[in-house]
Amino acid sequence: MRLLTGAAKCSAYNREDVLAAVKSAIESAGGFPPLAGKKVLLKPNLLSDTGADKAVSTHPEVIYAVGKLILEAGGILQIADSPGAGILYTPRNIRRVYKKCGIADVARELGVTLSDDTGFQERPFPDGKLMKHFTIINQACEADVIISVCKLKTHIFTYFSGAVKNTFGVVPGLDKPVFHSRFPDPADFSGMLIDLNELMKPAFVVMDAVEGMEGNGPMGGNPRKAGYILASSSVYALDVTAQRLISMDPAQIYTTKAAVSRGLLNIEEVETAGDDIIPVKDYAMPSTYHAPAKNSWFRKKVLLKFQAAGMLYAPAPVVIKKACVACGQCVQICPVHAVVLKNNKASFDHGKCIRCYCCHEMCQYHAIRMKRNAAGSFLHMFLR
Ligand code: SF4
Ligand code: SF4
Incomplete structure (x- = not known):
């Protein structure tokens, strides 16, 4: 089955260009699902309380653009995430992260009140291969539709962090490292992420790939321009396109391999619409990554x-x-x-x-x- 990613070139974080690129990428991907009257959770990647220039979190201009389009489509917008990086999931910490990442300002401009509810619920998932239930933050449980707005980053453990990994933010605070202890092998950890994505089913994903992170991401790498906004109704297809953009082999990436092994993705069937993808050839990989072994x-x-x-x-x-x-x-x-x-x-x-x-x-x-x-x-x- 053909899976589509919309791509639009975008070289800087100025409002007009980002808005135009986000709109174009979403249209190329076939548009948002129906949102009128629905509670829509915009789920950014807010790893820590670091400024937008560090490429650690989704840039606030991208969040603004997606938020504006959700409102124009009649959605009832909520913006929320549970940061990683050892940050306790408390109202005080959440407010600090929203402020430092520039989310508080764009939410104000959009007329959206940021919730500091740090409650969570148990969600059963009998169909899960590795997990039969997850603990999930209230905002994600209560949403009719989840729209993920992720960041292009390399990742020292799973090699790549994009749409599939962004969904991990619906797990509250310090519950996250517990999964590392339970799934120390990145292949198993990625299988757990696939279960989580199949439970939460983000309906649409937009990636901030204007400036990504290269090297030892998701926090300790360096900002690197990649020059695109990507969008898709499939988290798996979007990640494949982003991996191609930074010259990673999708078949070597744990999360993508896990999606393929579950029959959720055929890498060859991922197509791009909109602007052509011009791969960044010398994007620095994490120090744990190695290219596919040659056939000797x-x-x-x-x-x-x-x-x-x-x-x-x-x-x-x-x-x-x-x-x-x-x-x-x-x-x-x-x-x-x-x-x-x-x-x-x-x-x-x-x-x-x-x-x-x-x-x-x-x-x-x-x-x-x-x-x-x-x-x-x-x-x-x-x-x-
Ligand atoms: S290594 Fe980093 S996180 Fe650990 S104690 Fe030192 S400064 Fe803190
Ligand atoms: S298990 Fe090792 S890599 Fe993981 S947090 Fe502990 S010291 Fe760091």
Whole structure:
């Protein structure tokens, strides 16, 4: 079945251009579903309380444009997210994140009151392959329609963060790292994300790919211009288009592989309408990523066997002492208690560490870097 992503070029975050590009991408993707009179949750990616220039969260101008079009389509607009990055899901924290990410200002312009309800509910999902129920924030449970407005980012654990990963924000606060402890393998974690997407079924997704994040995202990478707004009624199709945009092979990305294995996606059938996609050739990948292995016997039979040993190969978090301010956030978020504060610096127990990279994701001081041991460096050299 043909799956469509709408694409529109957009080179800067000025209101007029973003609005025109968002409108064009949505139209190219076939338009919003009927929204008149429906409660519509606009679900941005608000990972942490960082400013729009850092490319960590969906840019407020993109949120403004999508919000305006939802209102014009007659939807009853609500904007909400539960941030990640070890932020407790409390009214005070939510208000701070909305303010710092520029959401409070655009909500005011749109005439929308931001809710600081931090309640959540249990939602059964008997059809789930890995999860039979999820805990979900109230705003997502109460919406008739969810429109996801995600950000293009690389991800040190799942390689890529886009539409499928954005849905994880409907899980409240510190419930998120618990999933890392339960699903330490990124393939299983991605399978869990597919269950969550099939439960919540975002009806439409718009991606802010004007300026994405490259390198060790979703928080510790660098802003990188990609120059597009993308839109689709399929979270899976949109991610494939975005992966092609940054020259990632969709068949290597855990979330996309998981969607394919469930029969929800055929990568070859994803088509783009609107502006042509011109891939960014040198978009920096996360340090955990390796391109598909070439077909040599040595690579296939030897190196990939070693790679399957996982922990041997995967880089481990280490502290950058001069940057660490001993805030303790990494200690709080680590699902397996592999971090402690020692002499006022974070200290890692690599024997316990499951390489989920939550600590790296949430350290706002960029005080955690990834380090491979000699065996890992050797394998990485041959596999990349
Ligand atoms: S490594 Fe980062 S998150 Fe951990 S204590 Fe140091 S500054 Fe805080
Ligand atoms: S130390 Fe960091 S990477 Fe290792 S398990 Fe804890 S949070 Fe995950």
